[in-house]
Amino acid sequence: MIPCTLISTLFIIYWILTTRYKWKNRFINPSASIDSYKRKLKYNFCTSVIVILFVTYPSICNTVFQLHPATCETFCVDIENNHCKTLLRSDYDIDCKDLKIYHVFVYIAMVLYVVGFPLVLFLLLRNDRKFIQLHGTPGPLHAINEEQECDVQNPPDESSTSTSKPVWINFLCENYKTEYWYWEIVELSRKITQTALITLLGWGNALTVLFTIGMSVVFLMLHARHRPMKSTFEQWLQMFSLTAILANVLVATLDVPDQYEDKLTVALIVLNSLVIVIAVGK
Numbered sequence: 001m002i003p004c005t006l007i008s009t010l011f012i013i014y015w016i017l018t019t020r021y022k023w024k025n026r027f028i029n030p031s032a033s034i035d036s037y038k039r040k041l042k043y044n045f046c047t048s049v050i051v052i053l054f055v056t057y058p059s060i061c062n063t064v065f066q067l068h069p070a071t072c073e074t075f076c077v078d079i080e081n082n083h084c085k086t087l088l089r090s091d092y093d094i095d096c097k098d099l100k101i102y103h104v105f106v107y108i109a110m111v112l113y114v115v116g117f118p119l120v121l122f123l124l125l126r127n128d129r130k131f132i133q134l135h136g137t138p139g140p141l142h143a144i145n146e147e148q149e150c151d152v153q154n155p156p157d158e159s160s161t162s163t164s165k166p167v168w169i170n171f172l173c174e175n176y177k178t179e180y181w182y183w184e185i186v187e188l189s190r191k192i193t194q195t196a197l198i199t200l201l202g203w204g205n206a207l208t209v210l211f212t213i214g215m216s217v218v219f220l221m222l223h224a225r226h227r228p229m230k231s232t233f234e235q236w237l238q239m240f241s242l243t244a245i246l247a248n249v250l251v252a253t254l255d256v257p258d259q260y261e262d263k264l265t266v267a268l269i270v271l272n273s274l275v276i277v278i279a280v281g282k
Helices: 002-027 035-066 096-135 167-173 183-201 206-226 232-253 258-281
Strands: 072-076 084-088 091-095
Touching: 035 096, 035 167, 035 183, 084 096, 091 096, 096 167, 096 183, 167 183, 183 206, 206 232, 232 258
Parallel strands: none
Antiparallel strands: 072 084, 084 091
16 A cells, blocks of 8 residues: 555656646746656656565565465364354454455455566566667666756757666666676565465465475575675675575474573574674674
8 A cells, every 4th residue: 555655646746747847848948848857757756666666565465465365264163163264364353254355456466566566677677688788788778867867958969878777777786796687586586485485374384384495495505506796795695694594494493492492592583683783784
């Protein structure tokens, strides 16, 4: 709901600014060009939308998964199972029978947003990468340099304009080597897949435990093998973070004796805190 509100607000602001500028140039300064202004405004609007959707993606996906029919559990009050209620696992005060309309929206959201958003990002990045490889110049997703773009009274000649990567492309690719331009999408898929397994099947499910541990090990090995990060520090930080995730998963799956439970809890807190401390310290 929050991302939709923010995007709607941005769209309204975009429309108001565009309309205002058109009116101003029509009645006050008819000779001024608004093409560059509109391009810059549209570019900023699209960038804001993509960044908002990306930042809120994990939390929205988690909410979508929590409302999925697979998260409903049936409880019976008699041996013959004649009197049963199906309740939502994330909130036992909610009866799943009251969520039928929401289940329809969940399926739509899973296709359009959970799967569709990373796919769209991947396709945009791939097309931009192909354009650069074929033409040797930045692709159509790149924006005109802001210093030249902002002069709407004297718009720059096309031959003299320089290009720079959009904010959202830098946001997705700046930490990775050129050949691993897609790695942020891979990381995003890993996080959402693990979240989906735990939320939909529950942590007590053997399949969830198996796949969660397996994915943690595989991604740790992939990072160690390919080293996709540009910075050595960020590479080791990511390795340490993935190791901490694996340690948390392993401890959660083990039946730890009571005498060691407190010590392991403290160790995990220290391990997870170190990731934050190292990142902030840098």
